[in-house]
Amino acid sequence: MTGQVLSEVSGVVAAEREADLVAGYRELLARPLPDGLVRTELLGGPDGLWRIQTLWRDRAALDAVRAAPGGAPAPRLFREVGAEPELAAFEIKVRLVAQVGPEELPSE
Numbered sequence: 649m650t651g652q653v654l655s656e657v658s659g660v661v662a663a664e665r666e667a668d669l670v671a672g673y674r675e676l677l678a679r680p681l682p683d684g685l686v687r688t689e690l691l692g693g694p695d696g697l698w699r700i701q702t703l704w705r706d707r708a709a710l711d712a713v714r715a716a717p718g719g720a721p722a723p724r725l726f727r728e729v730g731a732e733p734e735l736a737a738f739e740i741k742v743r744l745v746a747q748v749g750p751e752e753l754p755s756e
Contacts (some may be wrong), residue, residue: 651706652686652740657722657732658699669698669729674748676721684709703740710737 661669673690684705691699700722704710712722726733 652743653704653707653710654740655702655704655710655722655739656699656736656738657720657726657733658697658736659726659733661698661731663696665729665731666692666696666698667701669725669731671690672725672728673700680708682709682713682716684712684719698726700725707737707739 668692677688686703686705688700688702691701693699702722718724723733723735
């Protein structure tokens with residue numbers, strides 16, 4: 649067991665607010681990242697379903713962000729674009745990380 653935790657905040661975002669969600673997420677990434685954040689992604693899916701998945705060093709790092717004044721930024725961002733966030737956290741039990749060469753990385 650690694651002790652790492654994956655948090656997921658999801659919500660249905662109206663099509664006319666999706667650009668606001670993406671812009672808001674980019675603004676969050678431009679700020680200093682919280683201690684213990686390992687990786688984070690914004691995922692867009694069918695029917696306006698969006699998710700922010702964040703990998704944390706451990707449960708304590710996630711709990712610290714949730715306890716900060718104003719609460720965690722991801723749920724707040726969903727509320728700002730008119731979506732009611734659903735929150736979940738999962739303990740990483742087994743992991744495999746594939747080695748990807750530079751020629752395999754997607755371009756942005």
